[in-house]
Amino acid sequence: MTGALGHILTDIKLAHSVFALPFAGLGLLVGTRGQPPTALLLLQFAAAMLLARSAAMGWNRLADRRLDATNPRTATRALPAGRVSPRAMAAFTLACAAGFVAVAGSLGRSCLLLSPLVLLVLWAYSLSKRFTSLAHLVLGLALGLAPPAAYLAARGSLQADAAIALWLGLSVLLWVAGFDVIYACQDVEHDRREGLRSLPARLGVRPALRVAAALHAGMLAALAATARAAGFGPLGWAAIGLVGMLLAAEHALVRGGNLARVNSAFFTLNGVVSLVFGGLVAADLLWP
Secondary structure (H helix, E strand, O other): OHHHHHHHHHHOOHHHHHHOHHHHHHHHHHHOOOOOOOHHHHHHHHHHHHHHHHHHHHHHHHHOHHHHHOOOOOOOOHHHHOOOOHHHHHHHHHHHHHHHHHHHHHOOHHHHHHHHHHHHHHHHHHHHOOOOOOHHHHHHHHHHOHHHHHHHHHHOOOOOOHHHHHHHHHHHHHHHHHHHHHHHHHHHHHHHHHOOOOHHHHHOHHHHHHHHHHHHHHHHHHHHHHHHHHOOOHHHHHHHHHHHHHHHHHHHHOHHHOOOOHHHHHHHHHHHHHHHHHHHHHHHHHOO
16 A cells, blocks of 8 residues: 555656645735745645545546556656556545535634535546547646635635635636646647547647647736735736746747647746746735
8 A cells, every 4th residue: 555655656756736725825915915824734734635636636646547558758657658557646635625625614604614515626627628629727726726716715704815825726727727737739630539629639739739828817817916916016027027028938838839848838938937927926026
């Protein structure tokens, strides 16, 4: 079992939690009115984020195991390669889901009642690409829930300044949907063969990349709305400018449908986007 757990943790790529975590942390800071959260709240926040993402990724691997086996890019994942059994992955997924609900309950009644809905959205993405080309937006919504959820965990109820966390959530939704479109460009032929309705499979690579650029432009507009609602200072506005530059670099890497550097665009630059924005805005909110 220990060996299976190691394979599962490697397969679900915990390091990719960096994408949503800084944005969620900003939602937490808005919920604490710019005050440093207590150690207990930080622990609950981190546990909820980790468990929710792990439950989502475990279900994704289960739901996609047949499709992963037919895709050369994903055939080496733990389930199709036989390193982990479906039963072990299912047990891991259910344990993480139960742990998430338990942590949500420790944060208050509202978080407890909403936790099953959060799990439903997280699990919906893995099935949505079978039915709609809007699946990228479903993934964006799954991660975009993090800032308002963190706000609710800190505050206990939605108040007037919840608009800041909601704008942050919309920013994440558009950002994630955009880079998921870019990432899906690698699998156009596979998706068409398997009847999956990714946007690149429907439109072709170059038109899909233009949609991704439009989604990222929308993200920058949502970040500007966040800045106005929160009253960002120079650090916060500088963070938005840097995010714009990083997104431009990301699209330059795949310009013209060149997918040789998709991994650089997807993992490296998007990780930097999240960390740079989260760090600078957190400093702006915590500045005396």
